[in-house]
Amino acid sequence: MNQFTRRKAAMTIEIRTATLCDADDIYSVMMDAYSEYRSVPGSSSALNETADSIRDSIKLGKERAVVGLVDGIAIACVRYRLEDGVYFYRLAVRREWQGRGVAKRLLLHLEALAKAEMQPRIWCKVRYSVPRNVHLYRSLGYVKLGEEWIHKDGGVTLEVWTMSKDLFA
Incomplete structure (x- = not known):
């Protein structure tokens, strides 16, 4: 572990609700x-999104987001909406920060927000291939509630699980 890596590991991560101003960072x-x-067949549709589409969704109230920052620089995010509880998607951590518990911290923060809003559960869809x-x-x-097969361009079929966690069990 080099000095730069140690320094990053010791930094405090601020996690907060995103605003319209955060769309470019997200x-x-x-x-x-x-x-x-x-370059993976059936790649994520997240790669087709734009900062403007994210900004518009937040502005119109279609979604909310949480960002994780270190020294004011966004290193992680997760987007969500209220839909039979809190449905989250597009959980993302910059590659250089992956494997350091950042995603877990974002999800725990999101769970706390969900509980504060008295949402009964938090859930997502996840590719089984990851x-x-x-x-x-x-x-x-989280537990597996179900699975479905998604058909993507190029004849790619993906197994996608719905995973959920009851927040007041």
Whole structure:
């Protein structure tokens, strides 16, 4: 571990609700985090989004977001909406920050927000083909509720799980 890596590990991560002003940062974090899937058949539709589309969704109240920052620089985000509880999506952590518990901290923050709004559960959809994501959610107490097969361009079929956690159980 070099000096720069140690310094990053010791920094405090601020987690807060995103505003319209954060749309460019949310987009930037997503593009960095999802870039590893750019050349994978059936790549994530997150790569087709724009900062403007994110800004518009927040402005119109279609979604909300949470950002994680270090020294004022966005390193992580998660977008969500109230839909039979809190449905979250586009959880993203910059590649250089992955594996440091940032995603877990964002999700715990989001769970606290959901509880404060008296939402009964928090849930997401996750590609079964990305085991580290399935493992993350399981480690936080999420359980598989169901599965579906998504058909993407190019004849790609993906198994997608719905994973959920009851917040007042």
